[in-house]
Amino acid sequence: xxxxxxxxxxxxxxxxxxxxxxxxxxxxAGARVTLVDASxxxxxxxxxxxxxxxxxxxxxxxxxxxxxxxxxxxxxxxxAPKPGQLLAMHDGNPLWLSYHRLVLATGARERFLPFPGWxxxxxxxxxxxxxxxxxxxxxxxxxxxxxxxxxLLLSVAASLPLYGAQxxxxxxxxxxxxxxxxxxxxxxxxxxxPEALQLAWRLQPLRFQxxxxxxxxxxxxxxxxxxxxxxxxxxxVDCDYLACAFGFVPNLELAELLGCTVREGFVVVDxxxxxxxxxxxxxxxxxxxGGAEKAMAEGAVAGLAAALLPEDANSPVSRNLHSQAxxxxxxxxxxxxxxxxxxxxxxxxxxxxxxxxxETTVCRCEDVPLIHLEGCxxxxxxxxxxxxxxxxxxxxxxxxxxxxxxxxxxxxVRPPLSPVPVRLLAAAALAKAxxxxxxxxxxxxx
Amino acid sequence: xxxxxxxxxxxxxxxxxxxxxxxxxxxxVLVLEAEVVGSGATAAGMGHVVVMDDNEAEFALTRYARQxxxxxxxxxxxxAEWEPVGTLWVAADDEELDAARGKCAFYxxxxxxxxxxxxxxxxxxxxxxxxxxxxxxxxxxxxVTYPPPVAAWLLERARNRGxxxxxxxxxxxxxxxxxxxxxxxxxxxxxxxxxxxxxxxRLIPGLxxxxxxxxxAITDRAPGFVHHQLVELGYLKSAHGSALESVAFNVQPRxxxxxxxxxxxxxxxxxxxxxxxxxxxxLQRAIDYxxxxxxxxxxxxxxxxxxxxxxxLPLIGPAPDREQVWLATGHExxxxxxxxxxxxxxxxLVAGRTPGIDPTPYAPARFLSAEDERSxxxxxxxxxxx
Amino acid sequence: xxxxxxxxxxSAPVExxxxxxxxxxxxxxxxxxxxxSPSGQPRGPLCGMGICAECRATIDxxxxxxxxxxxxxxxxxxxxxxxxxxxxxxxDARESxxxx
Ligand SMILES: Cc1cc2nc3c(=O)[nH]c(=O)nc-3n(C[C@H](O)[C@H](O)[C@H](O)COP(=O)(O)OP(=O)(O)OC[C@H]3O[C@@H](n4cnc5c(N)ncnc54)[C@H](O)[C@@H]3O)c2cc1C
Ligand SMILES: Cc1cc2nc3c(=O)[nH]c(=O)nc-3n(C[C@H](O)[C@H](O)[C@H](O)COP(=O)(O)OP(=O)(O)OC[C@H]3O[C@@H](n4cnc5c(N)ncnc54)[C@H](O)[C@@H]3O)c2cc1C
Ligand code: FES
Numbered sequence: 001x002x003x004x005x006x007x008x009x010x011x012x013x014x015x016x017x018x019x020x021x022x023x024x025x026x027x028x029a030g031a032r033v034t035l036v037d038a039s040x041x042x043x044x045x046x047x048x049x050x051x052x053x054x055x056x057x058x059x060x061x062x063x064x065x066x067x068x069x070x071x072x073x074x075x076x077x078x079x080a081p082k083p084g085q086l087l088a089m090h091d092g093n094p095l096w097l098s099y100h101r102l103v104l105a106t107g108a109r110e111r112f113l114p115f116p117g118w119x120x121x122x123x124x125x126x127x128x129x130x131x132x133x134x135x136x137x138x139x140x141x142x143x144x145x146x147x148x149x150x151x152l153l154l155s156v157a158a159s160l161p162l163y164g165a166q167x168x169x170x171x172x173x174x175x176x177x178x179x180x181x182x183x184x185x186x187x188x189x190x191x192x193x194p195e196a197l198q199l200a201w202r203l204q205p206l207r208f209q210x211x212x213x214x215x216x217x218x219x220x221x222x223x224x225x226x227x228x229x230x231x232x233x234x235x236x237v238d239c240d241y242l243a244c245a246f247g248f249v250p251n252l253e254l255a256e257l258l259g260c261t262v263r264e265g266f267v268v269v270d271x272x273x274x275x276x277x278x279x280x281x282x283x284x285x286x287x288x289x290g291g292a293e294k295a296m297a298e299g300a301v302a303g304l305a306a307a308l309l310p311e312d313a314n315s316p317v318s319r320n321l322h323s324q325a326x327x328x329x330x331x332x333x334x335x336x337x338x339x340x341x342x343x344x345x346x347x348x349x350x351x352x353x354x355x356x357x358x359e360t361t362v363c364r365c366e367d368v369p370l371i372h373l374e375g376c377x378x379x380x381x382x383x384x385x386x387x388x389x390x391x392x393x394x395x396x397x398x399x400x401x402x403x404x405x406x407x408x409x410x411x412x413v414r415p416p417l418s419p420v421p422v423r424l425l426a427a428a429a430l431a432k433a434x435x436x437x438x439x440x441x442x443x444x445x446x
Numbered sequence: 447x448x449x450x451x452x453x454x455x456x457x458x459x460x461x462x463x464x465x466x467x468x469x470x471x472x473x474x475v476l477v478l479e480a481e482v483v484g485s486g487a488t489a490a491g492m493g494h495v496v497v498m499d500d501n502e503a504e505f506a507l508t509r510y511a512r513q514x515x516x517x518x519x520x521x522x523x524x525x526a527e528w529e530p531v532g533t534l535w536v537a538a539d540d541e542e543l544d545a546a547r548g549k550c551a552f553y554x555x556x557x558x559x560x561x562x563x564x565x566x567x568x569x570x571x572x573x574x575x576x577x578x579x580x581x582x583x584x585x586x587x588x589x590v591t592y593p594p595p596v597a598a599w600l601l602e603r604a605r606n607r608g609x610x611x612x613x614x615x616x617x618x619x620x621x622x623x624x625x626x627x628x629x630x631x632x633x634x635x636x637x638x639x640x641x642x643x644x645x646x647x648r649l650i651p652g653l654x655x656x657x658x659x660x661x662x663a664i665t666d667r668a669p670g671f672v673h674h675q676l677v678e679l680g681y682l683k684s685a686h687g688s689a690l691e692s693v694a695f696n697v698q699p700r701x702x703x704x705x706x707x708x709x710x711x712x713x714x715x716x717x718x719x720x721x722x723x724x725x726x727x728x729l730q731r732a733i734d735y736x737x738x739x740x741x742x743x744x745x746x747x748x749x750x751x752x753x754x755x756x757x758x759l760p761l762i763g764p765a766p767d768r769e770q771v772w773l774a775t776g777h778e779x780x781x782x783x784x785x786x787x788x789x790x791x792x793x794x795l796v797a798g799r800t801p802g803i804d805p806t807p808y809a810p811a812r813f814l815s816a817e818d819e820r821s822x823x824x825x826x827x828x829x830x831x832x
Numbered sequence: 833x834x835x836x837x838x839x840x841x842x843s844a845p846v847e848x849x850x851x852x853x854x855x856x857x858x859x860x861x862x863x864x865x866x867x868x869s870p871s872g873q874p875r876g877p878l879c880g881m882g883i884c885a886e887c888r889a890t891i892d893x894x895x896x897x898x899x900x901x902x903x904x905x906x907x908x909x910x911x912x913x914x915x916x917x918x919x920x921x922x923x924d925a926r927e928s929x930x931x932x
Contacts (some may be wrong), residue, residue, distance in 0.1 A: 021661035038882050040853075040903045045881060049851065074901070076882075081722055092894075109883045121864040121876030131880030131900065136852030137859055171542040221874050222864045247636055251883075364878075365885060367871040377613060384489050384594035385525060387702075392666065392745060392885035392896075397878070414746050415720055418882070419666065419896065422707070425747070429726035635856055667870070702870065743896050 010306050011036065011099040013077055013254060015290040016044020017298035019062045019105030022418075022442065023302030026103070027069050030326070034097060035064070035109075037076040038090060038418070043125055044107055046292050049134035056296075078424075079415035081255045083278065087415075087428055094424045094431040100135050101279045101306040104255055104267070105299055108285035111246035111400045113348075114362050114370070115355035117217025117226075129243040130156045133163040140164030140238040145226050147171040147214045149346045150247040151182075154208075160243075168237055171212035171228050173246070174346045180212055182345035215355060217242055247399045249344055250286040256413045271329075272309060273302035281306050290339030297332035301325050352403050362405070363398040365391020370405075379408040392419055405408030450476035452637040453625060455617050455649065458488040459593045460774050460781055461641030462600035463789030465556060465609055468639075471797050475609040476635070480616035483601060484594025486643040487781060490750025492662065492698055492708055494591045494675050495783045496533055503759055503807030508780060509558065510803045511787035518786070525595035527701035532569060533672070534563070534674035535681075536695070536735065537580045542679040546583040554760045559586040572672055574738050583679075590675055590698050593782050600789075605647075617642075620649045623770035627783055637796060640765070641774040643781075644753040650765065654813040655776055657751040659715040661725050662708050665742040669703035673797040678735065681709070690714060693728040695735045705742065706731050708781075711752075718749050754778045755813070762791050762808040773810045774794070836853065841907040854899035854910050855880070855887045867901070867913035889913070 006292070008031045012023045015037035042064060047057035064071060072090055079087040086097040095217065108245050110125040119124065124132070126148055133139060140194040144165045146157045149172060157170045172179065212230040217223055227236045252262055260275040260282065261268045267282045269275055275282050283302040284295035308321040358371035367388040376382035379389070380404065388402070389395030399410035416425065454465045456648050457479035468474045479485070495515050522528045537543040546562060563571060563582040571584065601611050616628040620640070625633045639645050644657045678693040681694040689711075696708035698787035710728045712721075725747060733740045753776050755761060761776040781788075791808070794801040806812075836847045839854075843863035848857045855877050858866060865874030866889055877887035882901045890911040891897040899910065 001867070039901055061900065079720070079722070081720065085720070109879060109881065112884075114880065119869070119873055119875060121874050124877060125879050126878035128878055132853070132856055132859070133881070136849045138855040210869050222876075346901070359870075361873070364869065364875070367869050367873065378482060380485075381613075384482065384484050385598055387525075390745075392743075392888070393883060394746060414748050416744060416747065419743035419745050421740065421883070422663070422729055422733065422742050422744055423666065424663055425663070426720075426726050426729035427738070429723040432722070741894065 008032065008307060009034070009098065010101045010103065010303075011097050011232065012103040012105060012303070013037075013086075014044065014107055015039070015042040015064075015071065015073075015107035016105060016107050016284065016295065017046065017060075018107070018302070019044070019103070020064060020304035021296045022103045022105055022281075022283055022306070023069050024060065024063055024067065025300045026307040027067055027303075029304055029307035030374035031101075031307040034070045034072065034099075036072040036097070038074065038076040040072060040074050042073070044391070045131065047050030047147060048131070061287050076418045076420075077254055078420055080357065080416055081415075082363075089416075089418070089420050089424055092421065092424070094428040096428075096432050099279075101281065102111070102258075103273075103299075103302045103306050104258075104260075104275070104280065104282040104286060105284045105295070105302075106251040106286055107295075108248035108250045108289060109396065111245075111247050111249050111404070112397055113352055113355065113401055113404060114244050114360050115214055115216060116357055116360050117219065117223070118244070119361050119364055120217050120219045120223045120224040121221065122219075123217050124241060124243055125245040126150075126152050126156050126243045129241055130159065133160065133165075138164060139241075142166070143168055143238065144241040144243055145169055145171070145214075145228075145237055145239045145245040147212075147226070147228070147242060148246045149173045150245075151342070151346075152245070152248075156243065165241075167207075167238065169209055169228065170205045171209050171214060171351055173213040173352065174210065175349075176210040178345050178347065182341060204434065211349075213352060214244055214350070214354075246352070248285060248289045248294055250289065252286055253396075253417050254415045255282060255286055257415070257417065272303065272305035273298055274309075288336070290335055290342065294332065294335035294339055297328050297335050300328040301332060304328070306335075348404060350443065361408060363388045363391065363395075363399060365389075365393050365397075368398075372395045373402070373406065379410050380412065382408070447474065447476050448632075450635045452476070452639060453478060453633060453635040454639045454641055455620075455625070456480075456486070456641040456643060456646075457483045457597060457611060457613065458486045458600060458641065458643050458781075459484065459597045459600070459785040460643070460777060461490075461639070462597040462604070462790050464639050464641055464774050464792050465611075465622070465655075465787045465789075466600040466794065467509070467789035467793035468637075469604040469607040469609045470476060471793055473637070474605075475604055475611060476633070477601065477604070477611040478615045478627075478633075479611065480615055480645075482613050483611065486596035486645070487598055487750050487752060488593045488643075489531040490660070490662065490748060491529075491752075491782055491783050492696070492706055492777075493591045493593045494533070494698060494778070495591060495785065496675070497553070497558055497585060497588060497783075498691045498780065499549060504780070505556070506803045507573075507759075507784050507787055509556070511784045514786040514790065515589065515591075515783075516587060522591070523595055523599050525592065526599065527592040527595075528589060529531040529591070529699070529701050530587070530589045531674050531699060533585045534568075534676050534741070535585070535679050536568070536575065537582050537679050538706050539580050543580040543807055546581065546681055550583050553585060557723075561586070562586065572674065572676065574672060574736050575676075576735055576737050578801070579735075584674070590700070591782065592701070596785075600813050617649060617830060620771065622768070636770060637703040637772060638770055639772045639774055639792065643775060646753065646775040650768070650771070652771075653761070653775075655696065655761075656713060656754045657716060658754040658778065659710075659712040660708065660750050660752060660779070661710045661720065661728055661747065662706060662750070663729065663744045663747045664700075664746055665705045665707065665723070665739075667703035668705060668742050670701075671705060671738070672697060672699050672736070675699070675733070691724060693731050695731045697732055697736060697739070704745075705739070707739070707744075711779075713754075720747050720749065752778045757812075759765065759782060761807050761810040761813075762788050762811050763795055763805060766811045837904060837906045839904045839910060841910045842912060843909075848904055850904075852904050853892055854889065854897070854902040854904055854908065857904050857908070858887075858899060858912055859912055860890060863912055863914070865912075865914045878880070
């Protein structure tokens with residue numbers, strides 16, 4: 001029992017599968033937990049507003065509701081100026097959060113690649129259209145072409161008819177042989193078989209095309225059609241929406257700001273999900289793209305470890321932690337296998353690099369076309385000379401694209417992590433000095 | 447390039463200007479830049495091209511420099527975002543308005559276009575300013591620019607005359623006219639120009655330079671929010687004082703419609719991180735003058751380092767005690783403005799021509815001569831504007 | 833369960849399901865070009881999750897809100913930069929009848 005730290009305060013950033021599990025596990029282990037998410041609801045990209053919610057989602061969300069875990073919705077982390085402190089925007093106001101241990105469960109975003117017309121209204125992400133559908137968008141009678149890459153294409157295409165949409169075609173850029181290998185790889189993950197079968201059954205009436213990708217979205221003020229290309233033909237499909245994304249890229253900005261080591265695009269963690277930054281843990285997509293099950297397993301390990309690992313790295317890890325974490329560690333190992341299969345199964349084909357024309361917009365915020373990047377030597381060079389990544393999203397969309405197109409790693413995260421009103425940053429220092437903090441589990445920093 | 451006549455260390459706007467001017471004199475120039483063109487303070491600073499009159503030497507240099515800017519403005523690429531918006535010095539009270547009156551008379555006496563604004567004129571020019579201000583001084587020919595593309599443009603001109611620019615090459619040490627690079631290579635030239643900004647101190651330890659950190663914030667697009675580069679007259683106290691920390695209202699309309707918000711000054715800081723206490727003060731100061739600013743979004747904040755000399759004047763000329771080595775650094779908060787003049791003066795001195803203005807106030811030798819002379823340099827804080 | 837609420841998109845009343853985001857309300861109102869890019873290209877939501885900033889609009893008088901992250905509340909006033917697809921000059925939110 002000596003490893004219980006009743007006063008240990010843990011902040012979990014992100015309320016998706018990883019963050020929910022981390023928050024509940026840390027709470028069960030005796031910590032005082034604050035869970036924050038920028039969205040108005042918990043659940044993350046996969047569970048938010050799901051109708052009907054999956055059993056596991058319903059259970060975790062229910063437990064969160066019934067637990068004393070403080071959940072701050074609509075709360076965006078803006079800066080991490082020093083260890084133990086986070087600056088957030090909550091209801092438009094500055095809020096300082098302090099923590100002994102921090103769990104990053106910031107998830108992933110979709111990778112968007114430029115092609116002519118990709119900036120037209122009604123060209124969305126695959127997760128993007130799903131989020132809007134869950135957010136109440138009625139797709140009755142709408143034709144939605146689903147394109148890009150990754151298993152999300154299938155599950156979203158399967159769910160869209162529930163919102164009334166027709167899906168005339170699903171275009172997966174990966175080749176059939178890769179997909180077959182993916183399907184076979186899934187056999188080793190017992191939990192995934194029913195899911196895969198169910199998908200295949202639902203997708204039967206749909207038109208699934210492997211080795212196919214969009215080359216142009218048509219329209220003037222909005223999308224009207226999309227031209228697809230496969231090995232032997234190119235054809236145009238009329239549609240109301242194009243849902244298109246090429247896999248995921250992790251949300252690393254906060255981890256980078258905190259100084260966590262990132263290798264090959266992912267946060268480096270140890271067996272207990274500890275990053276290289278002291279007292280900072282990480283779970284879910286930022287450590288490797290692998291889906292909700294991996295995220296939950298990692299989240300549980302991170303939450304337990306954050307609550308129970310001793311302050312002193314040299315003290316022995318308690319038996320209590322070992323025994324509580326054991327099942328999650330085992331599950332995590334199985335999921336890591338799936339993550340590896342996933343990574344090998346959807347390699348991006350090099351032809352995708354040739355899709356943007358010289359005049360195609362690459363940086364959407366600043367309208368930087370591909371041709372303006374000619375002669376630039378790096379992300380920073382293009383930023384300073386051409387305004388690449390200077391806009392609202394600060395390179396979150398074009399960074400992944402230029403990394404794929406031009407091989408430029410994106411550099412340099414600066415606060416605020418999300419745009420905030422001048423008023424908020426002007427008041428930030430004051431908010432810190434103010435002891436009358438309305439949130440019981442947040443204390444003003446020093 | 448095997449045997450360059452001159453090597454310029456640093457491709458900030460000052461190094462770029464030196465390279466451009468030296469190449470115009472027929473020198474074969476090699477530029478070495480540790481990162482990319484226009485890094486350093488050139489990427490971080492505000493890009494206000496401004497005539498300042500805190501002391502005679504500053505006035506002479508900035509006025510000469512602005513003239514050079516105006517001469518080439520029409521040739522600048524679009525990315526340089528040249529906007530001839532003028533500077534509006536805002537007077538909060540009658541005391542500041544008096545100061546503005548004196549400043550106005552001085553500018554006019556020197557042939558610089560300037561107008562004193564009554565409170566009424568002020569609000570006509572900038573309706574978003576808070577009520578209750580006393581007036582202001584409008585200096586017409588000042589401008590704002592985005593400096594990194596200017597550095598690139600200057601280097602392009604140098605390249606067209608045979609110069610070579612190597613980026614990603616850091617000079618490790620400087621021994622006489624010999625440069626040692628990070629990768630172990632050595633390079634030599636008859637003339638080495640150190641234009642490495644605040645990092646020049648690392649190449650020549652003992653230079654009278656101190657990094658002076660500044661914070662900046664950029665907003666979302668809000669076209670037409672303000673029309674001039676706005677600065678409080680109290681800015682001069684911040685810029686020229688020697689306080690450890692100070693902030694001043696300083697807001698710049700960008701060609702994109704964004705607003706760039708400054709300014710802060712801190713001595714004794716070497717890390718690039720954001721200090722929230724100072725940032726908050728700086729932004730609050732801006733809101734005090736422009737209440738509507740509060741609701742605009744900030745996209746990014748960052749910091750930069752001014753290379754400050756004790757008298758806040760740059761170091762332009764041969765380095766004392768070092769053959770072949772010349773300095774072009776120490777421009778504090780005015781190096782964008784004075785970059786073009788720096789390159790011209792340096793090239794004139796190298797060629798043995800008489801520069802357009804008297805170069806002695808900027809000669810590095812001023813700090814390296816007798817101790818008693820050094821201490822006799824007036825602290826700029828004591829100098830009031832004319 | 834599926835109660836609906838009334839919000840205003842560019843001053844016109846729109847019925848949306850409770851729990852809808854402001855982005856959805858704009859789409860339901862038949863507006864798919866939420867805003868114009870710096871060079872004037874029409875844009876609408878891309879990511880649906882607070883990353884891309886393409887869904888920005890003015891909500892209850894506060895500009896630049898990410899509409900995909902905001903739940904509708906009864907009476908919410910949402911104004912897009914381009915009042916109706918194809919109409920309105922750049923930056924002319926005022927012409928959409930949304931001025932405060
Ligand atoms: C007039 C003007 C207008 C601008 N407008 C915009 C704009 O509209 N949008 C925009 O996004 N930016 C804008 N900027 C800012 C500009 O893009 C850079 O942010 C600026 O060059 C400052 O650099 P930086 O420190 O942010 O990082 P970078 O220029 O990316 O890098 C500078 C160096 O600092 C290091 N560094 C970066 N972050 C940190 C950190 N947190 N701690 C320590 N070191 C760090 C990097 O490793 C790098 O070597 C503008 C700048 C100016 C001068
Ligand atoms: C916050 C702030 C606001 C400012 N506002 C204004 C303003 O409004 N108006 C104005 O006129 N001025 C302003 N300034 C000042 C101005 O930005 C600088 O004086 C000017 O940019 C200096 O340019 P530079 O070329 O000397 O130095 P830098 O721009 O710092 O360039 C030095 C270059 O040398 C390179 N380098 C360094 N060491 C080495 C090495 N060992 N080997 C190779 N290369 C090396 C660096 O990478 C860098 O690119 C401001 C400065 C700051 C910090
Ligand atoms: S749709 Fe991308 S931020 Fe809202």
